[in-house]
Amino acid sequence: MVIAVRGLASLRGPRTGGASMNSHVREAGNALINPDRLWDDLMALAEITEPGRPHTRRSFSPLFLDGRRWLEGRFEEAGMSVRYDNAANLIARREGGVAGLSPIVLGSHSDTVPSGGRFDGILGVLAGLEVVRTLTERGIVTRHPIEVIDFLAEEPSEYGLSCVGSRAMxxxxxxxxxALKRSDGESLGQAIARVGGKRDELANALRTDIAAFLELHIEQGRVLESGGTDVGLVTGIVGIVRLRIVFTGAADHAGATPFDLREDALVAAAHMVTTVRSVGEDLSRRGRGYVIATTGCLDVEPNAANVVPGRVTMVVEVRAEDAVLLDEFVEVIDQASEVVASWLRVRRSEFTLLSSSRPALCDTRLRNHLAVSAQELRLTSVPMASGAGHDAAFLSLIAPMAMVFVPSRDGKSHCPEEWTEKQQCADGTAVLLEALLRVDRDETFDAPAVADA
Structure with missing residues (x-):
């Protein structure tokens, strides 16, 4: 039987006075999902880790596969069917009540960086599981099928690539x-086959049948915590451009070479470090979304206290919501590095684009459903960009996508200290559930399913 509801938030009955807004918020989160069960799952999966290096579950490792077997069991206990696609993405599915509709997809990733945290990615997968459990317990059959996906290798893997599963999908x-290889010679294609994929049939992992994709994630920053805000409504995921710039001068004796005779490659690089910062700040003031720029790597040769640096390699990164600003940054830094090199009598011997990904904008309809859901649950929210990459960026290429963030204590992530409170996890999951029900009723997402390519 299909139970038609306006949204689970409406099942709580009329709001009454006599309590603070904050208490209403906490009651709202607890009313929809089971915070203790979600928390117990988060802590249980965190225990599958390398001894002495919490919380480490690297993609393609035996512990990663142990974690996935644990997930399979939880999904099956919730009455979901479980399968792996040809890219070794773990997909759990709950069927819908209306034949022919495309699935609404939730999910994230269960792999970690070395000594990573208990919430990054993992919360998004387990929140999807908790959403399905709650629907089943309340006897609600959604019109659309629901899928929860654990994408393969979202974090940078030993093969030098991130977002492996969502790239394939x-x-x-x-x-x-x-063909990328790790140190023992195994290729990424071989590794995908080893963990359940089909290297020679990866084209069949492409999806053309997803109605909408929603991802819950920890913020990995301090915006929500510093503002006392419950959830962040993501406007878009930044594009990322990385550049390698090499200045070549002359290595000379530091004591015997006067300033006016030096060809100091590090001085040129130092000027570019400040230029990168100032150009990024200028672009961020344009009012066209989030922009941040960083010089994160300097390799100085010969790197000796008594030698004028003869060669410096620097790696520069810029992230922005607006693709035009990414291009403008590259153009300005290209010109500026040539000017600095000429002024300081060194050569700019290399200017290489190492990598480039375009920004991914969140779907306006999905953002609105998330915003209304947070409001109904009496949770405070703020629109914000995601300065980190996510599987959702690749999903946006094949389906409408949106994300919701919950706070990270002290902004810490990718470390053992990564922490989000139990109630914060529950609040984000409640927003995800409420938004899913709204999307399920929204007929603009009712395009019929198309078979996988």
Missing amino acids: SGHLRNDLL
Whole structure:
């Protein structure tokens, strides 16, 4: 039987006075999902880790596969069917009540960085599971099928690539990427086959049948915590451009070479470090979304206290919501590095684009459903960009996508100290559940399912 509801938030009955807004918020989160069960799952999966290095579950490792077997059991206990696609993405499915509709997809990733945290990615997968459990317990059959996906290798893997599973699902895992190798010679394509995928049939991992994708994630920053805000409504995921710039001068004796005779490559690089910062700040003031720029790597040669640096390699990164600003940054830094090199009598011997990904904007309809859901649950919210990359960026290439953030204590992530409170996890999951029900009723997402390519 299909139970038609306006949203689970409406099942709580009329709001009454006599309590603070904050208490209403906490009651709202607890009313929809089971915070203790969600928390117990988060802590249980965190225990599957390398001894002495919490919380480490690297993609393609035996512990990663142990974690996935644990997830399979939880999904099956919730009455979901479980399968792996040809890219070794773990997909759990709950059927819908209306034949022919495309699935609404929730999810994230269960792999970690070395000594990573208990929430990054993992919360998004387990929140999807908790959403399905809650629907089943309340006897609600959604019109659309619901899928919860644990994407393969969202974090940078030993093969030098991140977002492996979502790249494949969106048709962007090229053959040259599959040939990438780790130190023992195993290729990425071989590794995918080893963990349940099909290297020679990856084209069949491409999805064309997703009605909408929603991802709950920890913020990995301090915006929500510093503002006392419950959830962040993501406007878009930044594009990322990385550049390598090499200045070549002359290594000379530091005591015997006067300033006016030096060809100091590090002085040129130092000027570019401040230029990168100032150009990024200028672009961020344009009012066209989030922009941040960083010089994160300097390799100085010969790197000796008594030698004028003869060669410096620097790696520069810029992240922005607006693709035009990414291009403008590259153009300005290209010109500025030539000017600095000429002024300081060194050569700019290399200017290389190392990598480039375009920004991914969140779907306006989904953002609105998330915003209304947070409001109904009496949770405070703020629109914000995601300065980190996510599987959702690749999903946006094949389906409408949106994300919701919950706070990270002290902004810490990718470390053992990564922490989000139990109630914060529950609040984010409640927003995810409420938004899913709204999307399920929204007929603009009712395009019929198309078979996988």
